[in-house]
Amino acid sequence: MKTLLFLSALAAVSLAALAENQTQTPKTTKKKEKIKEEKGVLELKKSNFEQALRQHKHLLVNFHAPLSGESQSLSLEFASAAAQLRNESSKIRLGTIDVSKEKELTKELGVTDFPALRFFISGDRENPVTCPALRSASAIVTWLKRRTGPSAVLIKDVDHAKAFVEEAEVVIVGFFKDLEKGEAQVFYEAAQDIPDLPFGVTKNKNVFSKYDITKNAVVLFKKGNPSPALLQSEEKPVAYEMSGEVSRDSLVRFIRTFEMDLVTEYNRETSGKIFTALVTSHILLFTNKTADDFRELHGEFQSAAVEFRGKVLFVFVDTDETRNGRIFEVFHVREVDTPAVRIINLTDNVQYQMQADEVTAHNLRTFCWTYLDGKAKPKLDSEPIPENWDKGPVKELVGMNFERVVFNEDRNVFIMFYAPWSAACKELLSVWEQLGKVFEDHASVVIGKIDSTANDVHTVLLERHPAFTFFPATSFQRIVTYTGERTLEAFVQFVENQVELAKEEKAKEDEEKRKQAIEESEGKEKEEL
Numbered sequence: 001m002k003t004l005l006f007l008s009a010l011a012a013v014s015l016a017a018l019a020e021n022q023t024q025t026p027k028t029t030k031k032k033e034k035i036k037e038e039k040g041v042l043e044l045k046k047s048n049f050e051q052a053l054r055q056h057k058h059l060l061v062n063f064h065a066p067l068s069g070e071s072q073s074l075s076l077e078f079a080s081a082a083a084q085l086r087n088e089s090s091k092i093r094l095g096t097i098d099v100s101k102e103k104e105l106t107k108e109l110g111v112t113d114f115p116a117l118r119f120f121i122s123g124d125r126e127n128p129v130t131c132p133a134l135r136s137a138s139a140i141v142t143w144l145k146r147r148t149g150p151s152a153v154l155i156k157d158v159d160h161a162k163a164f165v166e167e168a169e170v171v172i173v174g175f176f177k178d179l180e181k182g183e184a185q186v187f188y189e190a191a192q193d194i195p196d197l198p199f200g201v202t203k204n205k206n207v208f209s210k211y212d213i214t215k216n217a218v219v220l221f222k223k224g225n226p227s228p229a230l231l232q233s234e235e236k237p238v239a240y241e242m243s244g245e246v247s248r249d250s251l252v253r254f255i256r257t258f259e260m261d262l263v264t265e266y267n268r269e270t271s272g273k274i275f276t277a278l279v280t281s282h283i284l285l286f287t288n289k290t291a292d293d294f295r296e297l298h299g300e301f302q303s304a305a306v307e308f309r310g311k312v313l314f315v316f317v318d319t320d321e322t323r324n325g326r327i328f329e330v331f332h333v334r335e336v337d338t339p340a341v342r343i344i345n346l347t348d349n350v351q352y353q354m355q356a357d358e359v360t361a362h363n364l365r366t367f368c369w370t371y372l373d374g375k376a377k378p379k380l381d382s383e384p385i386p387e388n389w390d391k392g393p394v395k396e397l398v399g400m401n402f403e404r405v406v407f408n409e410d411r412n413v414f415i416m417f418y419a420p421w422s423a424a425c426k427e428l429l430s431v432w433e434q435l436g437k438v439f440e441d442h443a444s445v446v447i448g449k450i451d452s453t454a455n456d457v458h459t460v461l462l463e464r465h466p467a468f469t470f471f472p473a474t475s476f477q478r479i480v481t482y483t484g485e486r487t488l489e490a491f492v493q494f495v496e497n498q499v500e501l502a503k504e505e506k507a508k509e510d511e512e513k514r515k516q517a518i519e520e521s522e523g524k525e526k527e528e529l
Contacts (some may be wrong), residue, residue: 005160006030015192016338027416033096039082040083041079041096042093042096043096044237050125053124053125053429056091058092058144059094060073060095060119061068061119061128062075062078062095062115063097063111063115064099065100065115066098067100069113070115071445077135077136078140080137080143081094081140083142084138085141099111116131119131121148133276143193146191146192151191154200154202158204158210159205161173161210164198166223168198169223170220170221170446171200172186172199173200173201175203176202176516178203180200186246186247190248190251194255197255201499205519220242220254221238221239221240223237251254252440256277257278257309260273262309263315274313279311282344283313283341283367284315284316284341284342285314285318285340285368287316287338288318288319288399289318297339298502301364302314319338327443331344340354343367351378352378355419363366377454379453380399380454381456382398383399384483394435395447395449396450397449397450398454398523399456400453405448407471412499412502413447413471414445414446414469415430415450416432417452418449418450418451419449419466422465424465425465425466429449432447432449434488439495440444444499445495452467453466467493470498480498
């Protein structure tokens with residue numbers, strides 16, 4: 001009976017509590033704020049990044065540096081890519097992080113170079129896919145589609161193959177008897193990171209036969225003539241078949257090498273591919289496209305290029321194109337220097353100058369092999385100062401001591417600018433030594449020489465080698481260019497005449513200084529009175 005009474009009481013209490021709860025205002029669950037968007041691109045920050053990862057299985061993030069011109073250009077293409085994906089009802093989302101505001105988040109995600117693209121899959125914050133340098137909306141969209149779906153078009157028959165090969169300037173086709181594993185899988189992986197080129201794959205026997213393929217192979221088809229700079233008529237696609245073992249790295253290198261022309265003309269459209277090429281050793285020919293000997297020079301350059309494909313990238317720069325001014329500055333090339341040939345290694349930006357006067361296939365091959373063998377002499381701002389540079393009758397100058405020696409109020413300095421390989425320079429060096437001996441004991445005359453191919457002297461505008469310049473012993477940095485006969489007698493007469501002129505100028509300068517000093521002194525005396 002007591003148990004029954006206890007249960008009844010407990011039930012009454014429970015009912016009362018339930019009734020009380022029902023009279024109270026129900027609690028509301030706070031919803032997460034929707035992530036703001038700008039032109040279809042999610043605006044990500046530390047407070048909403050995890051939410052974005054949870055909500056979107058595929059999320060490509062642009063780490064944007066607002067003050068960077070490159071970053072601004074990418075952001076425009078990024079927004080265009082977002083619009084294209086939205087129009088296609090894609091579930092892939094694009095987001096951006098302003099690194100100037102979200103420094104902590106950027107540091108947490110381990111991103112240090114900007115702009116940068118990272119692809120987050122299935123909410124995995126720790127292991128995003130690093131996206132290659134993509135410069136266009138179409139490349140961004142293609143890369144994403146290949147990462148989330150098939151990376152190559154399945155070519156079903158011969159007609160399909162012919163149409164595919166003709167659809168773009170460069171296409172890559174994988175011929176595999178098994179499309180699911182082995183070399184085919186390597187092919188798909190390479191295709192994922194080369195979104196700017198079409199990839200196709202086939203196992204159709206008739207397609208194999210059409211292109212004379214008998215075993216697994218990767219073939220790059222390239223339209224047009226091998227030398228667009230020569231304005232030849234367009235030809236049918238040329239097929240380049242990869243040889244050797246197929247690995248992802250070797251396949252990417254093969255494609256990036258053979259997609260380029262044998263000789264690539266530098267311009268606004270090609271500069272991106274040139275500077276991002278996997279071949280980091282570049283040889284550049286600077287010449288005028290309208291010059292009478294252009295076709296001959298270009299032919300020699302192209303002939304040499306065949307031997308070094310995949311080792312050295314051959315680039316032609318038109319000196320008549322005003323928009324190429326920046327690259328002339330980088331290489332210190334002027335029109336008077338052309339035709340000129342330089343090699344640059346993009347990994348360390350060290351430059352090398354061809355040790356020959358004529359641009360021939362033989363000289364170009366010699367230059368390339370000397371460079372590849374590590375024997376080429378770098379073109380520096382200055383060579384080291386020689387230990388006994390001032391002990392002989394001819395002083396050996398370099399970039400580091402040039403101005404200190406030539407701009408001297410007490411010395412008249414006559415300099416020969418030479419190139420070690422030049423036949424004309426070699427002939428004159430002995431005459432120059434004789435000239436040095438003539439003035440060896442002269443108190444106010446210095447005879448010197450400098451290898452202008454290994455030392456950049458920015459204060460003097462040189463003509464072709466050899467060049468001769470006289471620096472008078474005056475307080476003004478005056479320069480006199482010698483254009484007379486290249487004989488010992490003519491050089492001696494020129495120096496003696498210039499020394500006398502310098503004396504007269506110096507006397508006038510001293511007189512002007514004396515008068516100025518007197519005037520200043522008299523002015524002070526008047527002030528004191």
